[in-house]
Amino acid sequence: MSEIQMPRLSDTMEEGVISTWVKQVGDKVASGDVLVEIETDKAVMEYEAYEDGYLVKQSVSEGDTVQIGAVIGVIGDSPDAVPDDSGSGGSEPAQESADEAGEEAAPAAEEEAAPAEAPAPSPGDGGDGPRPRTSPLARRLAREYGLDINSIQGSGPKGRIVRADIEAAKDGGAREAAPAAPAAKEERSAPAAPAFDDGRDSEELKVSNVRKVIARRLSESKQTVPHFYLRRTIDAEALKGFRGQINEQLASTGAKISFNDLIVKACATALKLHPAVNTSWVDDKLLQHRRINVGVAVAVDAGLVVPVLHDTDRATLSEISTRTRELAGKARDGKLKPQEMSGGTFSVSNLGMFGVDSFSAVINPPEAAILAVGAMRQEPVVVDGEVVVRNRISLELSVDHRAVDGAVGAAFLKDLAEILEEPMRIIL
The missing domain is CATH 2.40.50.100 (RNA polymerase II/Efflux pump adaptor protein, barrel-sandwich hybrid domain)
Known part of the structure; x- marks a missing residue:
C-alpha cells in the first residue's frame, strides 16, 4: 500500500x-x-x-x-x-x-x-x-x-x-434497525443572550483558502518588507502608435498585442539593464537571479493569482501575448500548475482596464519589486512651449528597501519610462 x-x-x-x-x-x-x-x-x-x-x-x-x-x-x-x-x-x-x-x-x-x-x-x-x-x-x-x-x-x-x-x-427502511440507546435526559440550558444588532444586517461569508492566504501574505509583506514607492507618468503617444502598427501587421495571424504585453516586455528589457532589481532578500541573504521571470497579476473569483512568464526577456511579443492569455484563462478556471505560479523575480499589476489612474501595489515576496500600472488618460501637457493633449500612463514602482536602494530603483524606473516612450527599444 x-x-x-x-x-x-x-x-x-x-x-x-x-x-x-x-x-x-x-x-x-x-x-x-x-x-x-x-x-x-x-x-x-x-x-x-x-x-x-x-x-x-x-x-x-x-x-x-x-x-x-x-x-x-x-x-x-x-x-x-x-x-x-x-x-x-x-x-x-x-x-x-x-x-x-x-x-x-x-x-x-x-x-x-x-x-x-x-x-x-x-x-x-x-x-x-x-x-x-x-x-x-x-x-x-x-x-x-x-x-x-x-x-x-x-x-x-x-x-x-x-x-x-x-x-x-x-428503499424506505425495509431492513429492521437495531433499537437506539435510551436518550439521556435533556438538560435545560439557559436561553442564549440575543446577538448585538449593529445595524449593518451582516452575513458571514465562506472564506476560501486562497483568500485566507492572500490576507496572510499581504499582512506579512507589509509588516516584514520595508516598502518605498517611486512614481512616474510617461507619455504614451508613441507606445499607442507602436501597438497599432504591430497589431496591423499581425492581423492575418489572429494575434493581438495589448498595452500590458508591451509593458511586461519593457520591464524584462529594463531588468536586463538593471540586474540589481532582479533580486530577492531571503533569510538575511541577497539572491541575484540570472533568469528574468515576470509575474502578471490576474484577478479571479477567489482573489488574486500571479502566473509567471518564465524567461520573459527571451520571449517575443507574440509569445508573451499568447502565453499571458493562456495563463490568465487557466487562472480563472483554477487549472494553473505549480510551476506556472512559481519562480517569479518581478511582477506587474495593471488596473488600467478598470479606469484606475494610479495605485500602490504590495510586493509579492520574495520578489524585490512590483510595478503598478494605471489607465491611459488624455491630459493637457506642455510640449515645446505649447499646451497639447497627450495620452499618458501613470506608473508606480513598489520596492523592497532591503534588497534595492532608492537610487537603483529610480534608475530602473527612468530607463523603463524611456523604453516605453521609445517603444522600438522593446524589441531591439
Whole structure:
C-alpha cells in the first residue's frame, strides 16, 4: 500500500483544502489519473496518481484543511485491501472489517449471523461518537443516494453501517434497525443572550483558502518588507502608435498585442539593464537571479493569482501575448500548475482596464519589486512651449528597501519610462 500525502503545489503553500475527491473508495486508479482536487493558496489544482492500484481509503473528507505532508488517502493493490491507521493522521476511524469487496463477498453470512435486533453500540465501540462506524462503500453510497448517514442505524458488527443498511434506507427502511440507546435526559440550558444588532444586517461569508492566504501574505509583506514607492507618468503617444502598427501587421495571424504585453516586455528589457532589481532578500541573504521571470497579476473569483512568464526577456511579443492569455484563462478556471505560479523575480499589476489612474501595489515576496500600472488618460501637457493633449500612463514602482536602494530603483524606473516612450527599444 502507498500513502497519498498532501503535496506542496505552490512555493508559498503551507496547507491545502480537499475540494473534491475525484476518485472514490474502491475505484481503480491508473498513473496519471486525477485523484483529488486541492484548493491551495493560489488556485484549485488537480493532483494526479503516481502509480496504479485502487483507492482503498480517504483519510480526510471534502472541505477538510490539511497540512503539507499529512496523509490524505491510501492506494492499495486490490479493492479489498484494508489499510491500517498507523501513522495516517487521518480524520476517519480505522476500518475494522473489509470494505467494498469484503461486503460483497460475504453479505449473506453477515446477515444470517446477525440477530434481528442488535444491541446498541457502547461508547467504547465508537457507536455514539460524532461520526458513526461505517464502511467506505457505505459512505460512498450514502453520498450517491443523498442520504444522511448519521440518521441510519447500523446492523453490522458493533453497530457498523454497511451497504445493506444504505440500500434499505434508500428503499424506505425495509431492513429492521437495531433499537437506539435510551436518550439521556435533556438538560435545560439557559436561553442564549440575543446577538448585538449593529445595524449593518451582516452575513458571514465562506472564506476560501486562497483568500485566507492572500490576507496572510499581504499582512506579512507589509509588516516584514520595508516598502518605498517611486512614481512616474510617461507619455504614451508613441507606445499607442507602436501597438497599432504591430497589431496591423499581425492581423492575418489572429494575434493581438495589448498595452500590458508591451509593458511586461519593457520591464524584462529594463531588468536586463538593471540586474540589481532582479533580486530577492531571503533569510538575511541577497539572491541575484540570472533568469528574468515576470509575474502578471490576474484577478479571479477567489482573489488574486500571479502566473509567471518564465524567461520573459527571451520571449517575443507574440509569445508573451499568447502565453499571458493562456495563463490568465487557466487562472480563472483554477487549472494553473505549480510551476506556472512559481519562480517569479518581478511582477506587474495593471488596473488600467478598470479606469484606475494610479495605485500602490504590495510586493509579492520574495520578489524585490512590483510595478503598478494605471489607465491611459488624455491630459493637457506642455510640449515645446505649447499646451497639447497627450495620452499618458501613470506608473508606480513598489520596492523592497532591503534588497534595492532608492537610487537603483529610480534608475530602473527612468530607463523603463524611456523604453516605453521609445517603444522600438522593446524589441531591439
